[in-house]
Amino acid sequence: MLTVQDLIDIELLKLEAVAGLGGTGRLITWAHTVDLPDPWRWVSPGDLVMTTGLGLPAGEEDQVAWLEQLVQSNPSALVMAPRPDAPALSQALLAAADRLLFPVLHASFELEFVKLSHHVIESVLQAQRERFNASERLFQTYAEALRKAPEMAGRLAILGEALGLDLGIEDAVGGDTLVATSSTGAARHIERIPIPGRARADLLMARKTQRTADDSILVRSLVGLLGVELERLMIHRDQQREEGAALLRSLLENETEFSLARPILERRGLGGSLVTLAIQPGENAPWTAAELHHAPALHQACPLLLEDKRMLLAICPNDGELFDTLRRHLGSGSIIGVSGVIAAATGFRESVRQARLSLTQAREMDAGVLRYGEAETGLIMAPKSLAEARALVGRYLGPLIEHDRTQGAALLGTLITFLDNDGNWKATALDLGIHRQTLVYRLKLVEQLTGIKPTTTQGIARFWIAIQAGRNTELIG
Numbered sequence: 001m002l003t004v005q006d007l008i009d010i011e012l013l014k015l016e017a018v019a020g021l022g023g024t025g026r027l028i029t030w031a032h033t034v035d036l037p038d039p040w041r042w043v044s045p046g047d048l049v050m051t052t053g054l055g056l057p058a059g060e061e062d063q064v065a066w067l068e069q070l071v072q073s074n075p076s077a078l079v080m081a082p083r084p085d086a087p088a089l090s091q092a093l094l095a096a097a098d099r100l101l102f103p104v105l106h107a108s109f110e111l112e113f114v115k116l117s118h119h120v121i122e123s124v125l126q127a128q129r130e131r132f133n134a135s136e137r138l139f140q141t142y143a144e145a146l147r148k149a150p151e152m153a154g155r156l157a158i159l160g161e162a163l164g165l166d167l168g169i170e171d172a173v174g175g176d177t178l179v180a181t182s183s184t185g186a187a188r189h190i191e192r193i194p195i196p197g198r199a200r201a202d203l204l205m206a207r208k209t210q211r212t213a214d215d216s217i218l219v220r221s222l223v224g225l226l227g228v229e230l231e232r233l234m235i236h237r238d239q240q241r242e243e244g245a246a247l248l249r250s251l252l253e254n255e256t257e258f259s260l261a262r263p264i265l266e267r268r269g270l271g272g273s274l275v276t277l278a279i280q281p282g283e284n285a286p287w288t289a290a291e292l293h294h295a296p297a298l299h300q301a302c303p304l305l306l307e308d309k310r311m312l313l314a315i316c317p318n319d320g321e322l323f324d325t326l327r328r329h330l331g332s333g334s335i336i337g338v339s340g341v342i343a344a345a346t347g348f349r350e351s352v353r354q355a356r357l358s359l360t361q362a363r364e365m366d367a368g369v370l371r372y373g374e375a376e377t378g379l380i381m382a383p384k385s386l387a388e389a390r391a392l393v394g395r396y397l398g399p400l401i402e403h404d405r406t407q408g409a410a411l412l413g414t415l416i417t418f419l420d421n422d423g424n425w426k427a428t429a430l431d432l433g434i435h436r437q438t439l440v441y442r443l444k445l446v447e448q449l450t451g452i453k454p455t456t457t458q459g460i461a462r463f464w465i466a467i468q469a470g471r472n473t474e475l476i477g
Helices: 004-008 060-072 091-100 113-148 152-163 215-252 258-267 289-294 320-329 348-365 386-396 398-407 411-420 425-432 436-450 457-472
Strands: 016-019 030-033 047-051 077-080 104-106 165-171 177-179 191-195 201-207 274-280 304-308 311-317 335-338 369-371
Touching: 004 016, 004 104, 004 113, 016 091, 030 113, 047 113, 060 091, 091 104, 113 152, 113 215, 152 165, 152 215, 191 215, 201 215, 215 258, 215 289, 215 304, 215 311, 215 348, 274 320, 274 348, 289 304, 311 320, 311 348, 320 335, 320 369, 335 348, 348 369, 348 386, 386 398, 386 457, 398 411, 398 436, 411 425, 411 436, 411 457, 425 436
Parallel strands: 030 047, 047 077, 077 104, 335 369
Antiparallel strands: 016 104, 165 177, 165 201, 191 201, 274 311, 274 335, 304 311
């Protein structure tokens, strides 16, 4: 697109810059001829204003006021091709043009404004054609990136190469980098451009080449495309949240066995030892309970979430860092009650009871996260009902049952044999047919999974009562 200086450099037009030389870099978006005394009413920003001077007032102060009002309309320049009877440009007007950095060009009256307009209009049309072609290339490159790269980072790398940019995407709420290419994380100047839509994300942009006039248009187009793609991903996560809530509700109402739901959970990235959470969201949260699944930290493997009576129920991996992440995203004052490891022997509903109880105890103790059983006081007693037996087995043996199921190990059997032999290491190793050091390793793992040391009096008591409860109710063999 033409600048005022480009127009001056066209020798055929014989234009002379008489004032406002500091503004000759202005872009010309159109050309407009006007001889009325109030041209500012008829011109638009970027217009080249062409006049024969008939509408120009004669007095110096009036000319300055006329120019100042014209400049407020933000045209690109004024071309004066005066008629013999037009007022002359005063020194005061020229000084005002220098002060305002507004180019004033002088042309001979013989210059036909139509020729001048032709140069401007042809330049504008050519710029529009180039922008259209550049946008078309962007869309073609984006379509190619969709075919070639399954991941967003790969697509951004392809787009960035085509545009001469290093691109990335950042979470606008927490500042976490969602998608990075090779250079967006480097120590260099990075522009952040908000991406429209629900995503609350910014496009990170670092230039490999000099900025061009069409950059802003291409970047706007790119931001629009990314907004559509991020919205598509959000819709997918919304659907996953709804499906997860339906599954969790089905488990809660005993319509689905937890063992049958296992493959579905594993496909969602929820494998290994799982627990149930009862969550009370806090205040001033970066993410509300309804939109928590869109938090960047949960994109890879989001817990199953179900809003239930002003709290959230969740199924997620038994991971303390994940619990802290959930609290951070749900705001200050959020509280989480954590069940024991969900086991087929005790059932899913028992884990929900444990999580709710832990949440209640956490509120009373002013704790942010509380695991089931951590608030116990006094001695455990023999269970008086099947429900109590399930709770006891789930609390103390659930982690071992689940570990054995997923890892094909024999921790529970090892613990039972150890207690049956009254804690005798040699007899236990002999009965199990393993080396004593292997027995040491297994019991250490029991302690890590349950938080209870099986060689202490307290640990032996708790494990023994839980084992007897499981045997008496046939929850364990």
